[in-house]
Amino acid sequence: MSLNRDAALNIAQVLTEALPYIQRFTGKTIVVKFGGNAMVDPALHESFARDIVLMKLVGMNPVVVHGGGPQIGSLLEKLNIKSEFIDGMRVTDAETMDVVEMVLGGSVNKEIVSSLNRNGGKAIGVTGKDGQLIRARKMQVSRHSPELNASEIIDIGHVGEVDQIDTEVLNVILDSNFIPVIAPIGVDGEGNSYNINADLVAGKLAEVMQAEKLMLLTNVAGLLDKEGDILTGLSTTEVDELIEDGTISGGMLPKIGCALDAVKSGVASSHIIDGRVPHAVLLEIFTNEGIGTLITNRRD
Numbered sequence: 001m002s003l004n005r006d007a008a009l010n011i012a013q014v015l016t017e018a019l020p021y022i023q024r025f026t027g028k029t030i031v032v033k034f035g036g037n038a039m040v041d042p043a044l045h046e047s048f049a050r051d052i053v054l055m056k057l058v059g060m061n062p063v064v065v066h067g068g069g070p071q072i073g074s075l076l077e078k079l080n081i082k083s084e085f086i087d088g089m090r091v092t093d094a095e096t097m098d099v100v101e102m103v104l105g106g107s108v109n110k111e112i113v114s115s116l117n118r119n120g121g122k123a124i125g126v127t128g129k130d131g132q133l134i135r136a137r138k139m140q141v142s143r144h145s146p147e148l149n150a151s152e153i154i155d156i157g158h159v160g161e162v163d164q165i166d167t168e169v170l171n172v173i174l175d176s177n178f179i180p181v182i183a184p185i186g187v188d189g190e191g192n193s194y195n196i197n198a199d200l201v202a203g204k205l206a207e208v209m210q211a212e213k214l215m216l217l218t219n220v221a222g223l224l225d226k227e228g229d230i231l232t233g234l235s236t237t238e239v240d241e242l243i244e245d246g247t248i249s250g251g252m253l254p255k256i257g258c259a260l261d262a263v264k265s266g267v268a269s270s271h272i273i274d275g276r277v278p279h280a281v282l283l284e285i286f287t288n289e290g291i292g293t294l295i296t297n298r299r300d
């Protein structure tokens with residue numbers, strides 16, 4: 001048999017294996033959060049765009065939410081503005097908020113929209129301000145103070161959490177068969193902007209849209225234990241213990257929190273997957289094994 005014929009047979013086999021997944025997920029909403037290293041590597045950016053376009057073409061409803069932490073970080077550095085994180089959240093003063101809005105709502109959002117369009121998709125980019133998609137309130141962060149021997153509230157500036165999602169604009173976009181690309185900027189009743197961790201926005205959107213899946217792409221293989229091995233099939237109690245003993249920290253804290261909240265609120269499954277792997281999204285959707293860490297609403 002010629003090599004071409006073998007290659008064609010392989011393709012036919014792969015497509016046939018994908019068939020049950022296509023049937024299962026057709027018409028279903030899948031919220032995908034794109035962030036971490038995958039966004040900085042042009043080849044991975046391209047493979048992500050192709051995966052999303054393919055999902056749309058086979059009848060799924062991908063909703064893309066993006067981060068942009070590294071891109072915000074590098075512009076802040078160029079502008080000589082110092083930045084620090086508390087529990088995975090960037091402390092955001094007014095000056096930093098301007099940069100966040102510029103980077104997330106501007107360059108990063110349009111880069112993703114443009115790569116989806118270049119690959120044959122129809123994408124529209126919005127921030128949470130468009131159509132008041134994301135109503136936000138100021139996030140309250142509390143810390144244990146050894147001096148007071150009690151917890152105290154610390155002010156981390158214009159950092160928000162999602163108060164409410166108004167899906168009207170999203171439905172208009174989806175009904176017109178476009179792929180929505182959402183920047184995690186929220187707005188309050190007075191029109192103030194808030195910097196929201198992109199995982200939190202993806203989680204809330206998945207909840208409100210009762211998505212089939214919430215997929216959080218990141219720059220690690222999944223949720224890792226102390227030895228650096230991937231953890232799968234986690235329960236709420238196990239996660240609490242891992243937070244308590246410091247195994248889960250930094251940016252993984254909001255990620256795991258919203259992955260759990262989403263499944264508790266009716267999303268069928270949440271996945272923390274390795275965005276450094278080319279075609280990570282398709283590998284997760286179209287294979288039995290999936291990749292990364294799967295969180296379902298398993299009782300403890």
Ligand SMILES: Nc1ncnc2c1ncn2[C@@H]1O[C@H](COP(=O)(O)OP(=O)(O)O)[C@@H](O)[C@H]1O
Nearest residue numbers: 035036218219220223224247248249250251252
């Ligand atoms: N238990 C853990 N397993 C995996 N990553 C962890 C864990 N605890 C902390 N992290 C950190 O969380 C980071 C992922 O969060 P973050 O940097 O915010 O990713 P992203 O930009 O993709 O949202 C990892 O790169 C890692 O440094």
Ligand SMILES: CC(=O)N[C@@H](CCC(=O)OP(=O)(O)O)C(=O)O
Nearest residue numbers: 035036067068069089090197198
């Ligand atoms: C409050 C807060 O921390 N907001 C994030 C928003 C971007 C983000 O979430 O980006 P990644 O997903 O790439 O980390 C930030 O300022 O970096």
